[in-house]
Amino acid sequence: MDMPTTTLKVKTSHGTIAVETRGAGFPVVFIHGNSACRAVFQKQMLSPLLDSYHLISFDLPGHGDSEDAKDRARTYSRPGLADLVIELLGELGIDHAAIVGASLGGHIAIEMLSRSNISRGQFLMGTPAVGSNFSEGFVSKPLNGLASRGELTSEEVREFAELVYGSDFEPFMQRAIERADREFRGNLFSAARSGAGVNQRAVLELTTVPTAIVNGENDAIINLDYVDSVRYANLWRGKCFRIPNATHSPFWEVPHIVNHLLSEFLKELTGRRSN
Template sequence: MGRIMERTIHGYINTSQGKVAVAESKGGDLDVLFIHGNSTCAGVFKKQFADPLSEIHHFVGLDLPGHGESDDAVNASRTYSRPGLADVCLETVDKLNLRKTVIVGWSLGGHVAIEMLSRSKSIAAILVVGTPPVGDKMADGFRGRPLGGLASKAELTAEEADQFAMEVLGACAEPFVRQAVERTDRRFRPTLLVAAAKGEGANQRSVLGSSDVPVAIINGADDHIINLDYIDSVEYKNLWCGRCFRIPDAAHAPFWQAPEAFNLLLSSFLGHIADS
């Protein structure tokens, strides 16, 4: 996370699975928790924290265990899975005394958000980006092996770390993203893959097909990692506006690559939740 997010308060939360680094804006309406993707950090949301919207709502970003300034897991098999990460995030929500919480999850963070929804009744809404709600066949939600296998590889060379950063955030990725990839606990990626292969966690397609909680789906129209048609085909029980949004001229990280368009949608969704 570093100190790259302006106008925020930085600190740490002690959880049962280690110390978690957090950054908070000073807004006071909804509590909005941002969860980053595999091998990155909360800093990827700095264009949202810099938006005036963060002065209206209370934005919270965290570094997942094994990432950024958070501790590495003591027990990797317990922590580095969708359920383990969801437990850490829910514990953070509780310790920060967040209420009417909206979860914004990107990529892996979106999977964690859906897992949180399946395990807690305290979530007001979720917004997921670059995240296929996978069912029994995880491969259906992706276009080939994610990042050509880098998403599950323990050790990455400097060149592979650069490639990882560019694949997820595009050519406009800043140096801190590559640094975040290199910092990630080497146990994280392979342990996460093993847990997913074992089927640990909820059937995410079923969760979003049965939950009354509002769900917003926003993707980049040019995302080459996930299967956008699959995401559109899922039967959602409470899909915001009744459709999945695709932001033009953006790929896997529209909040970074097209922040103005993304932030407008985020503002509209949060306004909808605040008024409901």
């Protein structure tokens, strides 16, 4: 069934946010990563496998078609972004949802667990649940240091895009990186270094919220062995998935596999009901 998508602008205390929605039923919220935009989830938003759900994607503050944050120090941190998502969903009248997070989006999803009861399940990709030692979750400095740098050259933008999306990245992804608020990346990592946010490893070792872990087996950014070492309290199907022929963004590189897994996760989460 061909269902149209709806776009709207939603005012929040963090700034005006660009939102895209499709369908009806149980809400599924997609949160993109650092210096990305909602369009990276187009292969999920348009998937027939997800037709029976209310799909919601949006641009984080300082990204895509959303405004830069009104107060960067308040918003550009994991806790600040989690507060933004909670407020945004409140404005949309959504009090429960499955949260699909990619990279930073997954960190935001975990942060939300200690701040609201909206999440009924989370589907995390490219997201190591960082504990007291942030670096353990990554192979080296995230994106060779580009993830925290304000100004990027055109060559660095291309490197950023290829590391995140693989060799088949598209021009809109580079434009999203270039558009991102120059203060976003530095503020985000500065806040993390200062201890902002929860111990995410501890959260996932305690939460009863069903958690799916899906990563590309060739991800050169995150430490997959670290991801597997977390003692998840409620790990979907009892294992962390490593998807062949994919790097940091399996939802983009191998959407047929990810969409199938997400569909199965949502069926189990909702008791095979869509509302």
